[in-house]
Amino acid sequence: MVKLLIILGVIGFIGKAGADVYPSTYKAPSAPDILIVNASLYIGDGNEIENGYLHLRQGKILDVGTGSPVDVEDMSVIDAKGKWVTPGIIDVHSHLGNYPSPGYQGSSDGNEATSPVTPEVWAEHSVWPQDPQFPLALAGGVTTLQILPGSANLFGGRSVTVKNVWSRTVQGMKFPGAPYGLKMACGENPKRVYGRKGSAPSTRMGNFAGYRKAWIDALEYQESWAVYQRELNQFDSEQSQSDEPGSDKKDRKEPSEPKRNLKMETLVGVLDGDILVHNHCYRADEMAQIIDLSKEFGYQVTAFHHAVEAYKITDLLAENNICSAMWADWWQFKLESFDGIQENIPLVHSAGACAIVHSDSALGIQRLNQEAAKALAAGRRLGLTISQAEAMTWITGNAAKALGIDHKTGTLELGKMADVVIWSHNPFSVYARAEIVFIDGVVRLDLEQGLRPVSDFELGLRTEDAKS
Amino acid sequence: MKRILILICLVINTAQAAPVLIKNAKLAQAGLDSNVLVDILVQDGRFQSVETNLRLADTVSNTLEIIDAQGQWVTPGLIDSGTTIGLVDVPGLGISSDNRVEDFPLSAGLSVALALNPESSLIRMAPTDGITRGVIIPVPGNSNYAGQSSVVEFSGKTDFVVYADNAVHLYLRERDRRFAGGSRAAVLYSAVLGLQESQRYRNNRRAFKTNKLRPFSLKEADLKALDKVVSGELVLAIHVDRAADIRSALAALVEFKSIRPVLMGATEAWKVADDLAAGNIPVVINVLDNTPSNFDKLGARLDNAALLTEAGVRVAFMSSEPFSEFRSLTQAAGVAVANGLSFKHALQAITSNPAEIWGLESLGMIEPGAIADLVIWDGDPLELMSAPVKTMINGNWVEFSTRQSLLARRYLSISKGGAVDSSSTALRKK
Incomplete structure (x- = not known):
């Protein structure tokens, strides 16, 4: 009984802070057995198969191998001779849906730029699933994306990871079981947005003071729940003992829950390791400071986003097991990207x-495949030895890892979701187009068939060019 | 047109490079079979001969530099038909940007040439991507007429302006309505009024000088610039997206017989492709810009270039206005090919077509007598993994050392388990 109460107590806590509210309702439609043969495959983990096959069954990857499969039963076979097959492309940094097209004030929902510390806002409450940019991303082979709040704030709020499927609701796109992310931002944006208003932060040191204050609050909040939990446990055990005759503990008052605080729930989620930190940060020196910040408060930075100067501190990044999400060649558009x-x-x-x-x-x-190609080429010209199969991890396997979904998608490994792209050419070629895109084994885009999702917005406005 | 030639000649005269022979070039250029390798002789800043198995005359100097391209691709120097390099260093940093005039009583008469900086760090980047020339364009800050663009060469030389004022830029996009009271009706009305005023000014200069004319809405510098637009001396570059606006603008310009419009951006130009072809009106597009990001761009699509070309419209590409993304010019051309444009036409859109559209005589082609801008590539020039091996502007090879390449070299050893290259962190006088 005691044990049960403790368990219930823990569940109760999760129910408030980290439980599955606004849950995913995405369910993949049933998918036929599909065998792709004669393909060149980039697996997404750094390996490749020159001439191989990929067998999809019930939305999962059943088999992948060299040559031809042993027994081909009654199933639909796609001859991918001369074509390339990759995992579905994953973008870890997107604002589709919260900065949709058309982009007007009425549809601009990416930055809650009214306070520098807003971990209480959730990007999924801003995402418009009918953004016509989702189908365009699908045409680029993108099957999964993380939608983040903007970077106006030190703590921008929670991200959401979605599957790139047509849906009436965001819940219908949410990647089942994907952990939440917390968007944080370094540098110019927060200090510009709030400095202009004459409030903190207006400097980089102001940024750090803001982060530290929030983490101190989060530790305090975390502790208040821990204290509550201890008291509750003690109370419960006393109550069970109090059944014994002569106990004087019967009249003890049940401890009351601390008041829920949405801001702090997100931050404590990070401290508990349930929510992943995605930190917008351009400059190397600032990333090094953020690493120390994470050590001061005991959390892990999952990925630096933009990380324009990551090349200056690659040793620190490797040592601290932090991913860097980067552009191939965006630079000089602002001072910190110089x-x-x-x-x-x-x-x-x-x-x-x-x-x-x-x-x-x-x-x-x-x-994203083209961006990977440009970066790879630049690296090779500098004398670095990197294969195309390795570079493919930059937009598949590594991206899945940063989103905490690498056990489910991101590579063409057995048992994973059948998120797959068949390309017309090698995806490192500018001439390559995604010809067929599968999400959980279901064809969502087929160039030859003219099949693509059409958002509500496009109906009657853009459908005449559906063939492209 | 005379003025172009004079200015170009001035630039040529300053070039005193040794003659160069590029052997075995796989020439990617309209009208040529790229399977036949050619030899290219450059002398005095111009292409002298372009032929297979070229036999050199005795008159060629013994200082001749010979480069064997070994069958690699060679293209004319690329021309970006719309960029801000030299005018904007850091787009997000207003103080480094001179492409927008917000609080000053001139419009069409403004000239970006007065603000250009040949020593911008961005200029050294362009030739490393094969871009040798660019049209440097203003954006509107106080009027739908944003001013005049310049054509420059990305040589890093201080006299890099090829043509100071080559076009007047008129902006008719959705967000540009604010400069004329908030409606397209007023935008087009005031734009045409400016052109009409320039003619009243032209025909009554004496009366204007003696203040005997009823007042104009524009300043004299604006009237002079618009007069050159009406006479066809300057191109009228019209930045417009919506098909309806393209039709309205062209209809409004009918009364000006000599005007030479070029459409810029032109997201929905494919819808009026036949009219544009019939009117011989060229279009400059940003290939990659395919989202319906506002209600003027609902028809945005990646095959705009292919559809226009198919209809017979001359098409050129620009990188994009606000960002330092000129690195994507060849990528854009490649994407256009992936979406139905032929390789030949894509290449033309970044070489000979812009030369034609902007009146850059002797540029955009590798042929005897033409100005020697060329690029030797290590692969298909439109491919993402290809890059220029060498770039020549006006017969001179361009130095590829950029701030960016120095940064890469300084930190390279960090990624190999070493330390920062200390020889680069402390400067010693030589």
């Missing part, structure tokens, strides 16, 4: 750190 170089991604990779290509753009998300 030192961007095309070799950034391959340099991070070569140091043994986790490198990711991200977009942060409704245009870039349509061609």
